[in-house]
Amino acid sequence: MTQPQREEVIRCEGIWKIFGDKSRQAMDAIRSEGLSKKDIREKFDCVVGVQDASFSVGRGEIFCIMGLSGSGKSTLIRHINRLIEPTAGSIIIEGQNVNAMNARDLRALRAERIGMVFQSMALMPHRTVRENVGFSLEVRGVAEANAAKIAAAIDAVDLTGWDKKYPDELSGGMQQRVGLARAIAADPSILLMDEPFSALDPLIRKQLQGTFMQLSAELHKTTVFITHDLDEAIRIGDRIAIMKDGVLVQIGTPEQIVTEPADDYVAEFVAGISKLDLVTAARIMQPLAQYQAQHGAQDMAHWPVARPEDKLNALVDLAVGADSPIRIEAEGRVVGIVTRRALLRGIQGRDEAMTAQEAA
Ligand SMILES: Nc1ncnc2c1ncn2[C@@H]1O[C@H](COP(=O)(O)OP(=O)(O)O)[C@@H](O)[C@H]1O
Numbered sequence: 001m002t003q004p005q006r007e008e009v010i011r012c013e014g015i016w017k018i019f020g021d022k023s024r025q026a027m028d029a030i031r032s033e034g035l036s037k038k039d040i041r042e043k044f045d046c047v048v049g050v051q052d053a054s055f056s057v058g059r060g061e062i063f064c065i066m067g068l069s070g071s072g073k074s075t076l077i078r079h080i081n082r083l084i085e086p087t088a089g090s091i092i093i094e095g096q097n098v099n100a101m102n103a104r105d106l107r108a109l110r111a112e113r114i115g116m117v118f119q120s121m122a123l124m125p126h127r128t129v130r131e132n133v134g135f136s137l138e139v140r141g142v143a144e145a146n147a148a149k150i151a152a153a154i155d156a157v158d159l160t161g162w163d164k165k166y167p168d169e170l171s172g173g174m175q176q177r178v179g180l181a182r183a184i185a186a187d188p189s190i191l192l193m194d195e196p197f198s199a200l201d202p203l204i205r206k207q208l209q210g211t212f213m214q215l216s217a218e219l220h221k222t223t224v225f226i227t228h229d230l231d232e233a234i235r236i237g238d239r240i241a242i243m244k245d246g247v248l249v250q251i252g253t254p255e256q257i258v259t260e261p262a263d264d265y266v267a268e269f270v271a272g273i274s275k276l277d278l279v280t281a282a283r284i285m286q287p288l289a290q291y292q293a294q295h296g297a298q299d300m301a302h303w304p305v306a307r308p309e310d311k312l313n314a315l316v317d318l319a320v321g322a323d324s325p326i327r328i329e330a331e332g333r334v335v336g337i338v339t340r341r342a343l344l345r346g347i348q349g350r351d352e353a354m355t356a357q358e359a360a
């Protein structure tokens with residue numbers, strides 16, 4: 001698989017947000033004296049909401065920010081469309097500095113290029129589904145809201161046939177679907193989603209995640225998606241940023257986060273997560289030369305074959321049907337071997353070095 005050139009859509013660089021009247025002085029004191037959050041609270045009566053956060057999101061990517069309540073997720077995401085001004089740092093969207101935009105450009109950015117979905121969408125009660133969805137087009141100044149665009153958005157969230165209903169005739173999950181349709185109707189290139197499914201029951205949440213992922217794949221939106229649910233982040237995210245006390249403590253793919261947690265905090269978070277759909281053969285295989293050094297040259301012709309990017313789940317299926325190890329091939333060449341032992345250790349989440357050692 002060749003990766004297409006990554007096009008950066010959102011870039012946040014060194015974002016600090018300090019709440020309070022003396023935020024400037026507090027920032028200076030942090031810079032010059034390295035004061036802690038506690039010091040900042042005591043000396044300046046300020047709260048550090050976000051601390052030196054940097055990340056970038058590529059075109060079409062779903063970037064999840066995961067953290068407990070109060071960790072600064074909402075504060076951080078609200079910088080992207082400048083609902084919040086940073087105390088320090090910059091936000092660049094498609095090459096433009098958001099904090100240097102004048103009022104007109106900022107309005108256009110929010111109305112045309114960014115769609116936002118919140119936990120509670122506050123639909124307008126006296127408007128039908130159709131009229132609520134059309135609202136994002138009205139805001140954009142399209143005098144006669146485009147009927148085809150509205151219908152397409154309603155269809156994309158699986159609400160076809162519900163367009164003449166009022167919000168109070170809909171379940172919570174359906175209302176969130178309307179909110180999502182409203183956000184995409186104006187066809188923004190960026191979606192900002194702040195815990196959009198968090199208030200829903202688990203089953204409904206899962207359905208909406210499915211709808212969103214399908215929609216995201218079709219529409220190729222660039223999305224920043226906030227959640228306090230690691231399972232949701234892993235299911236939805238191309239990459240995940242783990243946030244703790246205002247700090248982004250780790251950014252990585254779901255596989256990296258789960259298999260290489262940066263610290264004890266992340267490790268504790270990922271401890272209960274199943275590795276089956278995350279970890280790849282590449283991570284648990286022994287290089288061919290190493291395997292042969294240990295076991296001698298062997299006839300592998302009848303061993304099952306997998307690719308480096310195949311997940312543990314697929315390897316388990318192969319292992320069920322054969323007693324031999326699995327050979328891992330890329331471009332027609334054997335690149336590594338997955339033993340049954342390595343597979344079982346991989347499922348347990350035991351670390352790679354340990355797995356290789358034990359296999360010896
Ligand atoms: N306007 C504000 N004034 C003072 N403190 C705030 C303000 N907004 C948020 N905070 C504080 O910033 C921290 C992060 O809040 P928030 O971004 O809402 O977290 P999350 O979305 O992860 O639950 C919290 O300690 C919160 O109390």
Ligand SMILES: [Mg+2]
Nearest residue numbers: 073074075194
């Ligand atoms: Mg929040």
